[in-house]
Amino acid sequence: MGRKKKFVQPNISELSIDLLELIYSNISSCIDMFQFRAVCSSWRLASKNLKLSPLLKLPSPKSDDKTIFLLSPNNNTIQEFKNVPYKLQESHVCVGSSHGWLIVLDKKSKFFLLNLFARTQIPLPNCSNITKAVLSANPSHNKDYIVVSIHNNSYCLAFFGHGNQEWTEIKDGDYTTNKMYFDVVFSENFLYVLREKGSVDIWDFHQDCSFPKKHTSIQPSGPTKFTNSKRYYPIELFSDTLYLVLSSDDILLVVRHIGEFVTEDGGVIHEGECDSVCSYRTVKFDVYKMDMNREKWLEVNSLNDHILFLGGNQSFSVLAKDHPGYKANSIYFTDDYWDRINEDYMYGGHDMGVFSLEDGCVKQFCEIGLQKIEPPPFWVYPDW
Numbered sequence: 001m002g003r004k005k006k007f008v009q010p011n012i013s014e015l016s017i018d019l020l021e022l023i024y025s026n027i028s029s030c031i032d033m034f035q036f037r038a039v040c041s042s043w044r045l046a047s048k049n050l051k052l053s054p055l056l057k058l059p060s061p062k063s064d065d066k067t068i069f070l071l072s073p074n075n076n077t078i079q080e081f082k083n084v085p086y087k088l089q090e091s092h093v094c095v096g097s098s099h100g101w102l103i104v105l106d107k108k109s110k111f112f113l114l115n116l117f118a119r120t121q122i123p124l125p126n127c128s129n130i131t132k133a134v135l136s137a138n139p140s141h142n143k144d145y146i147v148v149s150i151h152n153n154s155y156c157l158a159f160f161g162h163g164n165q166e167w168t169e170i171k172d173g174d175y176t177t178n179k180m181y182f183d184v185v186f187s188e189n190f191l192y193v194l195r196e197k198g199s200v201d202i203w204d205f206h207q208d209c210s211f212p213k214k215h216t217s218i219q220p221s222g223p224t225k226f227t228n229s230k231r232y233y234p235i236e237l238f239s240d241t242l243y244l245v246l247s248s249d250d251i252l253l254v255v256r257h258i259g260e261f262v263t264e265d266g267g268v269i270h271e272g273e274c275d276s277v278c279s280y281r282t283v284k285f286d287v288y289k290m291d292m293n294r295e296k297w298l299e300v301n302s303l304n305d306h307i308l309f310l311g312g313n314q315s316f317s318v319l320a321k322d323h324p325g326y327k328a329n330s331i332y333f334t335d336d337y338w339d340r341i342n343e344d345y346m347y348g349g350h351d352m353g354v355f356s357l358e359d360g361c362v363k364q365f366c367e368i369g370l371q372k373i374e375p376p377p378f379w380v381y382p383d384w
Contacts, residue, residue, distance in 0.1 A: 068080075073326070159205075280337060327356065335376045
């Protein structure tokens with residue numbers, strides 16, 4: 001009899017990158033993707049260049065507040081996350097979404113970061129009256145992450161660094177109490193801050209996280225359509241929300257025009273002119289690009305292959321070629337009209353859709369069938 005061949009246990013860490021990339025590209029579940037990356041460093045490396053598309057966090061069912069649903073609008077599929085480490089109830093408010101983490105505030109002003117994929121939670125010092133919060137980096141990969149928040153009715157800006165005990169207010173000699181902050185975006189440890197009249201401050205967090213250094217302040221001019229927008233969108237009919245987006249090498253200013261009372265056929269009317277319930281609804285977006293040399297906002301009529309994702313999340317841009325199913329030259333948005341989102345039991349959280357710069361129309365990207373959505377949906381874009 002011949003000798004019995006010895007069985008050799010295969011070393012899964014030595015599988016070829018091409019094979020691993022093929023396996024990973026055929027995984028559809030976020031949870032399976034996360035587990036794939038957790039196997040070993042070579043598997044994680046194989047998934048590095050294959051990007052997960054933006055997801056929409058939907059409310060938990062009332063009977064199970066430890067379950068969260070994520071919708072993939074590009075293929076209209078829903079994934080279910082069970083046993084999240086913290087109950088996300090109607091009283092909990094997402095005040096940000098950044099690098100795949102949710103930034104959550106509860107009714108007692110307890111503040112924490114939540115990663116749905118890793119099922120991990122990081123507590124933060126208490127903070128109240130937050131309008132928006134963003135992260136400088138993924139806490140799973142960088143322990144020196146920074147959280148920045150707009151709070152105090154959008155009149156204050158503060159940051160919290162890992163290892164700190166409390167929030168530190170960001171201000172300098174130009175600081176005054178009558179200037180509002182509209183949006184904040186991090187990129188490569190630079191914080192871009194959108195202020196009144198389209199001005200942009202850039203803060204450098206590279207050198208000293210105990211306090212950032214102001215890199216530059218830009219006060220650009222703009223077209224009449226922006227500087228005198230109330231002429232085109234009267235204040236009694238419309239409300240505007242401003243966003244700052246870094247798209248490839250461009251700095252974009254996006255103005256969202258929300259009709260205060262909109263009929264079923266899309267008409268914007270005065271309060272009291274409609275016999276039925278007419279909720280607020282987004283009707284248009286205007287996009288401007290910063291000309292750094294002339295310090296001027298220039299109107300943009302096309303995003304080309306780019307897609308913008310706006311709402312309570314950190315505003316971001318992706319390329320359509322990397323995310324099949326999403327429409328290029330479009331803006332996907334969720335409801336972040338915080339002044340009115342809780343005013344009525346019949347609506348709120350409902351104002352989401354996709355705006356095409358090509359035809360100027362707003363359409364729905366999914367049919368939830370609800371006008372009252374609590375808490376409102378949020379974009380989650382995993383940064384693995």
